[in-house]
Amino acid sequence: MTDILARRTLEEPAAEQAIEDLHVLLEQLWLDAAFVPAPDQMAFTTAVIEAASNVVQHGVPTEGATLLLGVELTVAVERLRAVISEIGAAPLDPVPDLAGPSDLPGPDDDALLEDYDESGRGLSMIRALVTTVTVEREGDTNVWVLSRDSGQG
């Protein structure tokens, strides 16, 4: 079992305020885990905010439920891990393709500008910024797990 050196959690309604609170939570995490190299902190923070924003923007609550965003961030010596839960959510339809190669970067500059797809880009960024990303259905919750190896930790 890997020793957890720093941990932060959050659970609140999946709304804009949750994203602002998550930024603060990540800042607190890095104060506790200052040994994590800055590029790893930056990449992990970006991926976590992308995934959480995806929940707030696109999560669909099940009938009568309030959609909640749950986040658990843990830091081990060489591993950063985020469990992002979409609580009270309808199943993802379609389930995002997380296995394929990242479609970054794009074609020529004009097409790059015209074809910019914000939500698709967010998912591509997550895949590029972490070592593994998975999403699973557990009860009434869609659970995203992001993991990034932190090589020089």
Next chain:
Amino acid sequence: MEFTVQDKGHYTEVAANGRLNMVAAPKLRKVVDEVVNGGGKRIVVNLADTSFMDSSGLGALIGCLKLARQSGGDLRIAAVQPQVTMVLELTSMNRVLTPHATAGEAFGND
């Protein structure tokens, strides 16, 4: 996030202070829309105090760039910080939004 708009003579500077995320992105679009509607053609978004940008923020910048060009103008970015540089490079958007060292240099002698 706070935005400050300043007429600098040959360009309009929009300084963005804070995190350019899904909360701030619509505000940036609104601010730049007002500059363009007010006749602003050359816009520089000063990112010196922008500590974070995600795909929503980048989407807003791309939307603002398109808006400026559709009105016969242009939008450039300046003083980009490391996390924003990472996102621009990761998405290859640095090819269409080339960072300039300072707001004053963004339009140079154009």
